[in-house]
Each structure stands twice: as C-alpha cells, then as structure tokens.
Amino acid sequence: MSRLVVFLTLVSLCLFALSGLVGTAPLSLEASLGALVGQGDAAARTILWEIRLPRAAAAFGVGATLGLAGAALQGLLQNPLAEPGVLGVSAFAALGAVVAIFFGLAGISGLIVPLAAILGAGLATLVLVVATLRGANSVTLLLIGIGLSSFAGALISLAMNLAPNPYSLSDLVNWMMGSVANRSWADIALAAPAWAVGTALVMMAAPGLRALSLGEETAASLGADIRRTRILVIGGTSILAGASVATAGAIGFVGIVAPHIVRPFVRHDPQKLLVPSALLAGVILLAADVLVRILPVQQELKLGVAAALLGGPVFIWIAARLGRASA
C-alpha cells in the first residue's frame, strides 16, 4: 500500500471521529467519547450510533464511490472532466427516485426510493452497454451520456410540473440537492452491497485503464481487451453512481475534483489513481458534511449544494486549462 493511501486512510479515520463529536444536539466531548465505547446515557448513545455515525458513513461511502466512479470514467474516456453524471447514469438514478416520489410510492416503504434510483441507473446502464456492444467508442459514449442526461432532466422537470401537491415538490427539491442527513444503518446496508459489487467491477478493469493512456487502438495492440474494460467500467460505475444517488441524492463534482487533486501524486497513472481518488473523495464529502453541520445558519445547508459550491469552480478551472492546452 502506498504512503498516499495510508495517509488518506488516517485522515478518514480522524474525520470519522470528528463527525461523531459535532452536530446540532448539544453533546459534550466526554459524553460523545463515552457513547462511542458504549458508556453514558442512552440518549447520547442513540445520537452517536444511530444519527451521527450512519450519517458519516453515508457521506464517506457516497463520496468514495463517486470518486472511484469518476476516476474510472476519466480513465476509460481519457478525459479529466468525466464523472458519473457525464454518462447520464446519475440523472437517470435521480429520475427513478423522482418517479417513485411522484407516484406516491415512497410512502409504501423507505426502500422504494433507493430501489427506484438503482433501477433508473440500471436503465441508463443498459442503453450504454448495448451501445458498447455495438462498438461505440468513447466519444460516442460521451454523446449518448449527454443525451441521457438531458432526457432525464426533461423528465424530472415534467414530474415536477405535474407534482400533485406542494409536499412532494419540496421532497423533489430535497432529493435533487443531495443530503446525507437522517440516514440510517438500513440505508447503508442497502447501498453497501452495490458499492462492493461496483468497486470490484471497476478494480477488475484497472490494468486496461492504464493501457488506455495510449488511446484505444494502441491499447488494443498492447493486448488490453478494451471492450471488456468498457463493459466493466460502465457497469461498475453505473452501480456505484446509482447506489450513491439512492443514498444521498444528486451530489456533483466530487467525482471530478478528487481524481484531479490525486493525479500528480500517482504520476498520472490512471490505474493507481483509483483507490486514492476514492479515499480523497470520501474525505472531501465527509469534511463537507461536518462543515454543513457546524455552519451557524438557520436551515442546514444541503450537502450537494456545499459540494457544488466547492467543486463547480474547480471544474471550470480544469476545463479552461484543458482548452488552453489543446489550443
């Protein structure tokens, strides 16, 4: 394991500890630490174990999977601006969630909305896999992704227009902004298997991503199975993005920012980029979530909004630099 991975793991652990100590409920440091080891009163233990830690786990998990998905997609498409949103998978996951809310299915069970999001991501994945099997190259995939995103966006707008009552409209807005507030261990338990499967698929594609540094044709001549790499990355990132949207709603830019920061530390190797990017994205989102919890504002800032406020300018900066480099 590289020093970078060890360092990021330590930072993650520190942030986990920190996130157990902060929140709206007034809980002293002593009470928090006591609750952590199973001491102290029941209320403190509930706040720590049922509210703060699952929330931290959700923030880190969502961040890590978005970072991994972003790094993998960037390697596949040889484009530092790629992320799950680019392929339209996040948009379709959000669409699935929105449809479930719109048709009032959300009331049946807490699991309906997450399942609908994974289903939506699966639908987009299916389109992408079919295109891949027909030999679509990276540019075609990007264009299909843009089409899927726009289409899902239009359908989401339609759902919002037709929303039968203001209650569900505010639900939609919450969903689209992204948040990990009030996540339970049950939410994590639903997402974790998907995270594991998606991560495994992406890691199997890692050597192929390195060969793709030299473009698709040269990579094929080097002995890399590019079609297999494409299917693994598209399938894996779709599952990762779907599960993340299901857990936290739409949170953008983390999947672009983290790999961009990590890249110089791994000599720009798209294979070695994967794990540190996941860890750093988890760290970023967990830190952002700690931040929105301690910011002294009337209504808690949505995590997705905080992520976009930080990530948006970085995205534009990378895009501008790329434009200059190719000019």
Add this chain to the structure above:
Amino acid sequence: MISANGLSIFLSGQRVVTDLSIELGEGEMVALVGPNGAGKSSALKALAGVTPLAAGEIRIDGVDARRLSLRARARCIAWLPQARPVAWNLAARDVVSLGRFAESPAAYDHLGGADRQAVDAALEKADAARLAPRAFHTLSGGEQARVHLARLLASPAPSLLLDEPCAALDIVHQLSLMETLVAEAASGRAILVVLHDLELAARYCQRIMVMEAGHKVADDGAQDALNPHVLEHVFGVRRDAAGALVRAG
C-alpha cells in the same frame, strides 16, 4: 513470422486495401512505401489486429491470427501507430513500461526484473534514457517520438510494425533509428516500417514493398522495387543526372 494473404480492408464503406499479401520473416527488415492514401497505415493496422478484415487471412508463426487472444497476439506483434496520443502526463519511463503490458499488466512499481531490464535497454537503444524521468507532455515532438520508439522496442514481440517512425525526428535521430532497426533485425526480429523517405528505405532495408491505391505494385530488393517505372508512375518522380529525385514531367 507473419504471413498475410489476400487482405482486403474497408474504412467506412470505402475500400482502402485490396488483395494484399505480405510475407515477413525472422531477421528481415522491410520498408513499406507508397504515396499518401495508398493504404500503408491500414495494412499495418490490419497486421496489428486493430482493423477488421473484409477478406483474407493473417497467420502468425503459422497460426491463424483470429485464434490468438489479444494478449497472445501482442506478444507476437508490436505496432507503433502514426497517431500517438498520450492522454495523461505520464512519466516517459511509464509510457515505455506500457510496452511490457502483454507480458505483465501489473502496475509500474510491480514490474519484474526482466521487464525492467527490457525497459532500460529500450530507453538506451532509442537514445531516450535521459528523458525517462521527464513528464511526457513537457517533451518536444521529437523527444516524444523517441519515447514511443522505446515503448515499441521494450515490447516482448519479435515482429515490429512502425508507421512513419521518422516523422518529427531530426536527421541524426532518423539515421540512428534506422541503425537501431537494422540491429534489431540482426538480432532476429522482423521489422516492417512505413517510410516516406525513399533514400532511407533503399539504404537500410533489404526489401521494399510499394503500395498504390490499395494494391501492392512491387515487392523486391531496393534496386528492383524502386525502378524508374515505379518511381515515375507511382510516385511521380525520376532521377536526374546527379541521381537526385526530382518531379517527373
């Protein structure tokens, strides 16, 4: 080593290579020449296995290439394309290490001793050892070309296909490239190199294949392949009294 028969290739519905046959044996160094659009690059791509064949058959060491896995094929044939994108600002040495991919797809740090030796030797042969630690995108065009050449030489494959390797190289490095290729052929490798410089081809290659409009029109020693008839009708040039190539007619 490579025996291709009756190759036909279509690119977006357009026929670019017709009934092409190529024989390339151990220790041979062969030039593939022809005017722009003659189908040279497509022929190389077909041999490298990155362009589908409309007709014909490629046998590598007697085995039908279609029966070989991508990796097995990459262990037999290495290809230096004309367009050489490098998506990320990799260290030059890491680009060369990718030449070992078919042998060991593991990450750079985990390359075995034999792989590392092959990379070092290739960097030396391509006069790129000095460039090894540099970030690829900070190199000049000619320096990048030398790193790509090292990537090709590092390959485990006995057959090398090079598409215009001299482009972007200064005169000294063009000559040393040709000498390196001659040495590789002498050590048993089979070399097929696309060249535009006919003098360079005649001077260093034992055999020259001439392509025109998708067909092979000559395949012989330098003197015979580049005879006055071919020079005038394929390339539109002739030799003047001093032996220099000038525009015909």
